[in-house]
Amino acid sequence: MSLVDSTEENTPLLKGDADSMQDAGRSRWRSIRVMYFTMFLSSVGFTIVITSIWPYLQKIDNSTDASFLGWVVAAYSLGQMVASPLFGLWSNHRPRKEPLVCSIVINIAANVYYSYLYLPPSHNKYHMLLARVFVGFGAGNVAVVRSYVAGATSLNERTSAMANMSACQALGFILGPALQAALSFIGENGFSIDVISLRLNMYTAPALLAACFGVINILLVLIVLREHQVDDHGKQIRAINYVSEERLDVPPEVEGNIDQVAVLTSNILFFIILFIFAVFETISTPLSMDMFAWTRKQAVLYNGIILAAIGFESIIVFLVVKVISVRFGDRPVLLTGLAIIFIGFFILLPWGNQYPKIQWADLQNNSLPALVRSSVSNSSVEPTGCPSDQIWCQFTPVIHLAQYLTSDILIGVGYPACNVMSYTLYSKILGPKPQGVYMGWLTASGSGARTLGPVFVSHVYTMLGPRWAFSLICSIVLAAIVLLMAMYRRLIAFSVRYGRIQE
Template sequence: MFLSSVGFTIVITSLWPYLEKSDDSADATFLGWVVAAYSLGQMVASPLFGLWSNYRRRREPLVCSIFINLSANIYYAYASLPSTGDKYHILISRAFVGFGAGNVAVVRSYVAGATSLKERTNAMANMSACQALGFILGPANGCPFHREHRVDDDGRRIQAINYLSEDEVDLIEDPEETIDQVAAYTSNVLFFIVMFIFAVFETIATPLSMDMFAWTRREAVFYNGIIICCIGFESILVFLAVKVAAQRVGDRPVLLAGLAIIFCGFFILLPWGNHYPKIQWADLKNNSLVSQLSSNSSFESTGCPYDQTWCQYTPAIHLAQYITSDFLIGVGYPACNVMSYTLYSKILGPKPQGVYMGWLTASGSGARTLGPVFVSHVYTLLGPRWAFTIICIMVAAAIVLLSFVYHRLIAFSVRHGRTIE
C-alpha cells in the first residue's frame, strides 16, 4: 500500500504540466480523462485479482500486477517521445498503471483474513497510515524538489519502487450464515461517494490554483506538492486518532463525523465576495505579439483563461479558503476511507474476501474514474461554484444514507449473535 501510494502521488501533482508540455492540444477536460484512466484500469483489474486470490496463492496476482505496473510506468516515462499523439500515449500508460494497481483488493483481503475482529480497525488504520506516508514521500520526491521540465522523470523513478512481498495465511471455509447484502451494498455506495469526492479534490487542485491564484505551472506543482505532503502528515495523525476514537465510540460515529467534516471543507471552498480572479488575456493579442511572447521561453500566461466564461463573473477563491478546505478534507477523507473498508470487512465476516474486496476497490475506482471526468467538464464549463455545490449535495446525501442504514452496519459476528457490539 505504501509503494502503491508513492507511485501514484509522484505523478499526480506533475501530471497536468507534463501533459501540457508533451502535447499542446491537451486541455483541462482531457486531463480529467487521463486521471480517470488510472481508476478505470484499477476498476477492471480489482475484481479479477480478487477472484484470483480466492482460488490461488496471493503471491501470483501480486507478482503479475507489479510486473504490469512496472512496465506501464516505463511507458509513461517515455510517453512524450513519439512525434504525434503524445497525450494518448500518456492516457494509455496511466490506464495500464491503474490496472496494475488492482492488487489493492488482494492486500486488503489478506489483512482482513489475517486479523481478528478486535484487531481489524487497528490493522486497517495502520495500513492506511502506510498509504499516507507514501502520500507524503511521493510529492516530495516528484514535485517540490525537482525542476518542472523534468516532470517526465517521474515515471523512471517509479520503476524503482515496484516490489512487494507477502506471507500466506490459510483461507477460512465459507460460513453457513449469510452476509447482510443491504449493508454490503450500502458500504460500496458510501465508499464510492468518499472516493468520488477525493478524486474531484486531487484532480482540480492544480488547475484551480493556477486559475485562482495566477500561479505558473511550476509554482502550482511546487505549492500543491507541499500541500499534499502536509495533508499526508495530517492523515497519519488522523489515522492514529481514528484508532482511539473507534475503540471509544465505534466505527460508525467516526465515519459520520468524517463525512460532516468533508461537507464543511467543500462548503468553505465555495466562491464568495466581490473579488474576481485575474483573467488570462494574452491569447487575445495580435499575432506578432503572440509569436514574440511564445518565442520567449521564460514567459508564461497566468490567471483564469478567458475562454472559461465563468472567470468573468465568478468570485475568486482566496488562498485562506483553499488552505482551510485542504485541512478539513485532509481530516475527513482519511477517517471516512479507513472506516469504510474496516466496516465492510467486518460486515463480510470470516469468509474469503478477495472478490468482495475486489468489488469495493472497483467501486472506489469507478468513483475515481467518474470524478475527474465530472469535475473537469463542470469546472471548465460552469466553474467552481457549481462543481463544489454538487459535491456538497453528494456528501449530504451520503450522510442521509448512512443515517438510514446506521443500525445495519454491524459486524458479521454481532449480527449473528456471536459477540456483543
C-alpha cells in the same frame, strides 16, 4: 482444518506447540507488514506524478485542455476498476503472491512507458491516457492487500490493522508529492541519456522512481510473504503455506449469510468518499493555476507541498481514529468524517466581489496576440491566471488562498477518517468468509469513483466554474450522510449480526 473444541483450548500446550504458534504469529505479522509496505508503495506510485500530470500533458501535447485532464486522471482508476475484481478472484483461489507479483510487473512497465511519452511524433495525450490505464491496472492489487489484511486479523485487530495500512498509504501520500516537489528542481528540460533515448526531467524522473519502488516491492513479496488466515477470534484457520480452499473444513463462525444490503450500502458510501477526494485531487492544480495565477512549475511545487502536508495530517488522523473508534464505534467516526468533508467543500465555494486574474490581460500587457492558452504554452512568456476561454472566469468571484488552505485542512481530516472506517466496516460486515472478490468489488467501486470524479469535475469546472462544481459536491456529501443514517443499524459486523460477539 477444523477449529479445536473448548476442551482442547484448555489443554496445556507443549513447548513445541507454543513455539510453533509464536512462529506462526510472527510470520503472520511480518506478512501483514509486507502488505502495509505494498500499500505504501502503491500510494507513492500514484501520488508521485499526480501534481505534474497536467503540466506534463501540456508540454507533450499542446492540443490538450482541462477536460482531457479529467480523462487522464480517470484512466488510472478505470484500469484499477477493471483489474480489482480479477485480482481479487485470483487471490481467492491461488497464492496471493501470484496476483501481487503480476500486478506490480504491469505497474513497473506502465511507469516506464509513461517516462517515454514524448517519443511518439503525435497523439501523445492518448499515449498518456493508455499509460495511466496500465498503471491503474497494476494498482488493482489493492483488493488483494485489503483482503489479505482482513483475513489475517481478528475482529479486535481489524480496525487497528486497517488504520495502520491507511497510515502507510498516507505516508506514501506524503512521500509521493514530496519527491515530486524535490524532483521539480531538475526542471522541465532536465538532461538526456542518449543510450536509452531518455529525457530525465521533473516529469519523467518520478515515474522511473516509482518503477524502482516496484522492483523492491516484488522482492519483499517473494521473500517474506506467507499465506495466513484467522477467524474473528484470532484462531489460525489456514496453514502457513497455501492450501487449496476445497481442502479446508468450514469453521462454525463462517456459517451464515452476508447482509447484501449492507454490502451494497458500503460500496455506495465508499464510491462517494473516493469520488469526492478524486474531485479534490484532480482540480487542485488547475484551480490553483486559475485562481492564484501560479505557473506550471509553481503549481507542481506548491501543490506537492500541500498534498504532502495533507498526508502528514492524515497519519495523525489515522492514529486518532484507532483510539476514537474503540470508544465510539466505526459508524459515528464515519458520520463525523462526512460532516467535516461537507464543511470543507462548503468553505471552498467562491464568495465576494473580487475576481481572478484573467489570462488574456497578461497577454495584452506583454504585447502578444490574443491566443488561446495552449498555443502559448511553449512561449518564453508563460501566461498565468484564469484563461479567457473559460467564460465563468469573468463573473465568478476568486477563491482566496486562505479558503483553499482551510478546505485542504478540513478535507485532510474528513477523508482519511471516512476512508479507513468505510473499508474497515466493510471487512467486518463480510466476516471470516473469503474476501478477495468482495474486496475486489469495493476497490472497483472506488476506482469507478476515481474514474467518474475527474471526468465530472473537469467538465463541470471548465464549463460552469467552481461554484457549480463544489455546490454539486456538497449535495453528494449530504446524500451520503442521509444514506448512512438510514442504513445505520444494518452496518454491523458479521459476528455481531449473528450474536457471536457483542458489539
